[in-house]
Amino acid sequence: QDSRHLLELINEVLDISKIEAGRLELHNEAIDFSVCVGEVLAGIQPQAIAKNIQLENRNTFTGLLYADRLRIKEILYNLLSNAIKFTSNGGLVWIESIADESFLRVTVGDNGIGIPLEEQAAIFETFYQAGNTTSGVREGTGLGLPITKKLVELHGGRIWVESQPGQGSRFMVILPLQGR
Numbered sequence: 001q002d003s004r005h006l007l008e009l010i011n012e013v014l015d016i017s018k019i020e021a022g023r024l025e026l027h028n029e030a031i032d033f034s035v036c037v038g039e040v041l042a043g044i045q046p047q048a049i050a051k052n053i054q055l056e057n058r059n060t061f062t063g064l065l066y067a068d069r070l071r072i073k074e075i076l077y078n079l080l081s082n083a084i085k086f087t088s089n090g091g092l093v094w095i096e097s098i099a100d101e102s103f104l105r106v107t108v109g110d111n112g113i114g115i116p117l118e119e120q121a122a123i124f125e126t127f128y129q130a131g132n133t134t135s136g137v138r139e140g141t142g143l144g145l146p147i148t149k150k151l152v153e154l155h156g157g158r159i160w161v162e163s164q165p166g167q168g169s170r171f172m173v174i175l176p177l178q179g180r
Contacts (some may be wrong), residue, residue: 019150023139026068026154027068033065033104034071037095040076047084048093051108055084058096065104071151078144079108079171087112104177115163123161124149 016029017026037059048055067071083093087110097106115123126146151152152159156176 011120019154024154026071028066028068030064032062032065033066033097034059034062037067037076037097039106040073040128041095044077044080044084045083047081050090051087051091053084053087053090053091055080056092056094058094059082060167061097061099063099063177065175067155067175071155074130075148075151075173076108076178078148082144083108083110083112083169083171086110092113104179107156107172108149108168109168111151111168114165114167115161115171116165120161121161124159152162154165 037057041055041057047053060107080093080095087093091111093108093112094109095106095108097104099105124145127141149159152173152175157174159171159173161169161171
């Protein structure tokens with residue numbers, strides 16, 4: 001587990017370095033978004049089980065998204081992992097989506113501890129760490145959300161959060177269906 005954590009940290013530092021240097025290239029292709037969601041949920045399920053968190057797949061989009069498959073999965077994994085990290089034992093985390101003719105809107109939500117309004121913009125800044133997780137300690141590097149934001153923007157999309165302390169959080173991502 002420590003080795004896996006160290007590998008994640010190294011990969012985050014490498015990703016942010018490539019992004020900031022303008023050297024991260026997307027490999028866009030037509031991908032089945034629902035398959036990506038399923039794979040990410042399967043990979044993150046052990047974290048949810050460890051905290052007795054109900055993980056719901058409310059994804060209704062069954063079409064194709066023109067995007068970098070690996071990076072879309074990274075976006076979803078980062079958002080779902082954070083939702084689990086900041087949700088108390090026995091809580092609820094979900095992913096849902098809705099598409100119109102040109103955009104896909106993805107929401108990752110939870111009924112966790114929430115984020116104060118004054119911290120909501122800062123959470124997307126490099127190395128910023130929100131308050132303590134449900135375990136009572138700060139976890140991670142403060143790179144997950146900045147990387148996620150940059151990856152969303154590289155795809156021509158945008159990301160934002162709606163949250164209130166004690167009420168949970170909802171991270172919304174808008175992505176163009178046909179890519180940039």
